[in-house]
Amino acid sequence: MSVQRLLIDGDWRLPLQLIGAFRAEDPTTGEPIGPAFPLCGAADVEAALSAAAAVADELAATPPERIAAFLEAYAAGIEANADALADLAHAETALPKSPRLAAVELPRTTNQLRLAAQAVRDYAWTQPVIDTAAGLRAHRAPLSKPVLVFGPNNFPFAFNAIAGSDFASAIAARNPVIAKAHPSHPATSERLAQIAFAALQQAGLPLASVQLLYHFDYTVGARLAGDARLGAIGFTGSRAGGLALKAAADKAGIPAYVELSSVNPVFLLPGALAERGTALAQEFFASCTMGSGQFCTNPGVVIVPRSDAGDAFVAAATAHFAAAAPGVLFSRGVLEHLQQGVAALREAGAELLAGGTAGATGYRYAPTLLSVDADRFLQEPKALQTEAFGPVSLLVRVRDAQQMAQVAQAFEGNLTGTIYSTDDGSDDAAWATVASALRPRVGRLIGNRMPTGVAVSPAMNHGGPYPSTGHPGFTAVGMPAAITRFTALHCYDHAPEHLLPTELRDRNPGGLARLVDGAWRTDDLPHGTP
Known part of the structure; x- marks a missing residue:
């Protein structure tokens, strides 16, 4: 059997122990390639x-x-x-x-x-x-x-x-x-x-x-x-x-x-919905279906008040999802797991509003929107947080900000949590209520933006409480x-100064910020400092 070579110990070599072989597949057709x-x-x-x-x-x-x-x-x-x-x-x-x-x-x-x-x-x-x-x-x-x-x-x-x-x-x-x-x-x-x-x-x-x-x-x-x-x-x-x-x-x-895994809950506060609900429906649909929904920061659950503005948002979002063509998924395995996830949500009480079907060729799945009442969500929080990795999202309809907070408290750990509000202050009290419950359950709390974007920045946290990641303290x-994830903390106790690692010596030629006696400094220390 002819196979590509492994890179081991500086050499592109054939396997020592060939168990089998596989080929990539074209997701649009399901046919092997390469x-x-x-x-x-x-x-x-x-x-x-x-x-x-x-x-x-x-x-x-x-x-x-x-x-x-x-x-x-x-x-x-x-x-x-x-x-x-x-x-x-x-x-x-x-x-x-x-x-x-x-x-x-x-x-x-x-x-x-x-x-x-x-x-x-x-x-x-x-x-x-x-x-x-x-x-x-x-x-x-x-x-x-x-x-x-x-x-x-x-x-x-x-x-x-x-x-x-x-x-x-x-x-x-x-x-x-x-x-x-x-x-x-x-x-x-x-x-x-x-x-x-x-x-x-x-x-x-x-x-x-x-x-x-x-x-x-x-x-x-x-x-x-x-x-x-x-x-x-x-x-x-x-x-x-x-x-x-x-x-x-x-x-x-x-x-x-x-x-x-992460379902990245999105909370739509009443003022935001009344102000720009139609635009939010389009923004939500675009985020959920971007890349056929195959992002770890996909908005998998959206919390929407029961109100005229909330109903209008749901109607607009449903129309977007219903009109969209099936998106291409990465593999047969992704398609099968997505179908299982949607089935689990429906078995837990979610109602199908749009989509829910596979495409005719390749690995495709229609953008899918489901809905459930908050009371039902709070009865089955684990099942209704099943991750459906793809263009799928669940709407949770709530009575008020207090029930929003109850829903937030029921979430497992997530990479992100989003709260949409207005700038006129009318949503501030609701924001405080929801954010207080949501903040300990997400790595990144987002205001007025869908969660799919992840900036490469020193201030970014792409991590979160379990089960979004295995440890809440790292990104x-x-x-x-x-x-820092791939480091060890080394301490030197009265070690000879000239034998220390460069950044721990008295001289600081690079002007590195160092925490010296509780204060950040970039200068050299007096030679012979203990």
Whole structure:
């Protein structure tokens, strides 16, 4: 059987243990496309893990300038191959080449890589702290172990295991990465890995710093996730898959940063509806169906008052959904899970307002809108929060702001929560009531915007309480905060000053902001400070 090669220990090699093979599929037709990629066995996983572990200390000691040079060379290489990459990703995902892939996601990916390089150069992610009286100095440092990264199906560039935020963050922290590509876009991942490997050689980093595996089965993945030689795991995908990996990692004490699921509730306050309800219906429909709804920040539940303005919003939104053509989904698996999710919502008491049917060819599903009364939602909150990953949303009809708050309190942890209000102050009391209940349940609280946009910013939190992620204190987007997931906190107690890491020494040549005796400073400390 002829299959593509794996990138292991600086070599593009055929699998040592070929378990099977798979091909990408054209989501518009369901037909296989492109070459066959290997489903590898335990021997290949072991080879990659051993190689990564062997270079972990060397990479941890690599000068930051070489790490930054790799990240920047990789970004430049992606840009030089932009057309070919966009063509590959379009064929494998059916996402529009323009503007989505070429003008939005690919620039976001190269921007992330360059922001990571900047964080490497200015040591921002190390967060140095100095206590001169106690003789203590601490900072964040490399794990000196490999990081295993699983990429999702919905972002072939920006969250790709070999190019996305988790990858950039782990490399910026000077950890080797074993990238597990998503089977929905293997050729895209292969091309990115080829560009990454060329940049790796150009920067002179250890050749096993970046490795690529396309796919392996559950038992092999669980064994790898629980191997004590790993330093951490970054995962974006299904709740079931992420929790299985996390369970294996937990047994071995390996941190697993998993992004699992989110319905991203949107609350429409009375004043906002009365002021611009028709426009909000269009905004909601556009957000829910963007990319066929295959975003982790898709507005999956919208809370709407029972009022004339609320009824008008529902009627307008229903008309938009009913008139829309079925959207193309990434794979048969996504379609099947979406159908199961809609069925679960209906079984829990949701009424179908529009859509609810699969397309005739390929992996398509009609934009779907459902509705349920708040009293019913509060009786079945878990079932009615079932994530339907696709162009699907549930309307929850409430009596007043107090019931809105009750609904907010019933939500599981989510990546985002949105509240729409007016500027004239008439919604302020309702905002305070709803926000008080919603704030502890979301990572990012949004005002007057749909949640689908995720800015790459140091202030961004793309994380949230469980089960949106496995830990509420970390973000998968935004440098330098995203880098800290893949670090260890190192403390030095009266260590010789001249033997300390650069950012903890008395001299501060880069003007790095350091917390010294409780105050932020950028200057040098007097030589010989305890």
